[in-house]
């Protein structure tokens with residue numbers, strides 16, 4: 061994507077405000093045109109003064125008055141236009157920045173986990189903040205300066221040629237020098253600028269990663285080491301940044317010199333033309349003022365190119381995220397079948413994070429409404445992955461999953477996920493109040509319903525001991541709660557959601573035995589009327605299941621009821637004996 065394409069994409073993001081944007085741009089243009097009048101009027105006043113005899117005041121004033129009135133008129137017009145542009149362009153740019161920021165966050169939230177996990181959230185945050193800042197600046201400067209500066213240059217040159225073509229040639233050469241230098245430096249620094257931005261993103265990702273693992277950093281005495289990593293990236297940023305700064309310093313020196321030389325040339329040439337009677341003093345004054353205007357515009361364009369050259373990689377990163385099409389999205393004919401009965405079927409499902417290694421390999425099973433199926437197996441066997449396919453965190457590469465006989469890819473994503481309640485292996489909580497965390501799946505739930513769900517999940521006691529009860533803010537990822545408390549909140553949250561299909565991934569692993577027993581009794585009452593998929597190492601949970609699948613390296617190697625499996629004396633018996641020291645008589 062070239063700079064111009066980038067610019068046009070940024071302007072496209074103005075969306076519904078595009079029309080107001082163009083109105084402002086044209087107002088600004090009118091403003092820029094009005095400014096040309098000043099040097100012309102100034103020259104005319106000087107010529108009028110030099111033509112009229114100084115002794116006759118009334119003749120002099122008669123010649124000058126109309127010009128001064130015209131000047132006042134242009135002045136008032138300029139003030140009105142610039143106030144309008146300043147007021148509205150600021151509002152417009154701020155409004156659009158927030159609209160684009162919302163679009164970005166919504167887009168990122170729609171990206172499936174497989175795409176999310178490639179990028180650190182700190183990096184995504186940095187791309188969002190810097191991208192929207194750059195867009196804000198680009199819109200604002202487009203309406204306030206850039207369009208007017210570029211169009212002024214296009215208009216000023218023919219006007220200068222009209223006033224005096226010989227002097228205008230000097231200005232044209234100056235424009236060419238500025239244009240060539242800017243283009244040259246932009247090309248020279250493009251790769252370096254991209255490297256700088258890449259390092260800045262690494263810096264954001266590292267900082268966010270370090271800050272979100274602060275207890276790990278402190279307990280492993282890693283502060284010094286983390287700082288060294290940070291400094292290494294900073295060194296890389298500076299290593300790429302300094303040559304860019306040097307190149308732009310060269311441009312500044314060269315453009316300043318070219319400007320001084322051009323002004324000197326105009327004055328020398330002007331004096332010579334005056335001695336040859338080819339120009340009036342007024343025309344020389346007009347021309348020098350014109351040269352001043354053109355040089356100011358050229359300076360603006362170079363400063364803008366410098367800034368855009370530096371910021372372009374931020375916009376490339378920003379657009380790259382916005383252009384990432386979600387792999388998992390609603391089909392155009394996606395349906396919302398309402399509340400499902402809960403008949404879940406996996407048909408030869410295969411999934412790999414990294415081919416050719418399969419995390420889930422040819423998985424087939426069925427759960428009738430109200431039944432419970434348990435997945436057991438060694439760590440890394442693919443249990444969590446298999447169940448995450450049901451709520452489409454990922455899509456299988458082959459095979460398919462149906463709910464009530466409908467392929468889950470035909471569901472609207474929200475309709476599918478509304479039907480599934482998940483207690484994740486790692487309790488995921490927001491840095492919000494306990495009540496807000498509980499209500500994320502059922503925003504309308506009453507306080508009474510909240511208390512009831514918490515009582516069933518054995519969470520009411522500890523919530524009531526919190527300083528603000530249900531209104532207590534529980535810190536990033538629920539950091540102010542214990543592991544077991546976090547787990548009980550996740551269970552209460554899913555009970556409140558009341559979905560017909562439940563996924564419990566090690567839902568009670570952090571609870572002590574008596575608490576787990578109470579939670580399991582509560583869960584039993586709930587799972588009775590729901591299709592439940594449970595991953596558990598605890599014997600108590602597995603025993604209740606209608607069917608148990610034993611997984612190993614992504615495959616189901618044994619399946620059946622607890623008793624039948626235990627009788628087989630295979631992998632399941634081995635796991636049970638290793639974990640619980642069970643003897644065959646246990647059954």
Ligand SMILES: Nc1ncnc2c1ncn2[C@@H]1O[C@H](COP(=O)(O)OP(=O)(O)OP(=O)(O)O)[C@@H](O)[C@H]1O
Nearest residue numbers: 177413414419438439440441442443444445446485
């Ligand atoms: N987001 C991911 N990207 C790449 N590989 C992954 C990802 N998540 C899991 N894996 C890999 O897939 C395999 C299965 O992981 P999974 O989490 O499904 O195992 P599990 O049976 O739930 O294990 P545990 O009992 O420890 O929770 C593992 O080898 C793991 O390293």
Ligand SMILES: [Mg+2]
Nearest residue numbers: 443444445485
């Ligand atoms: Mg797991």
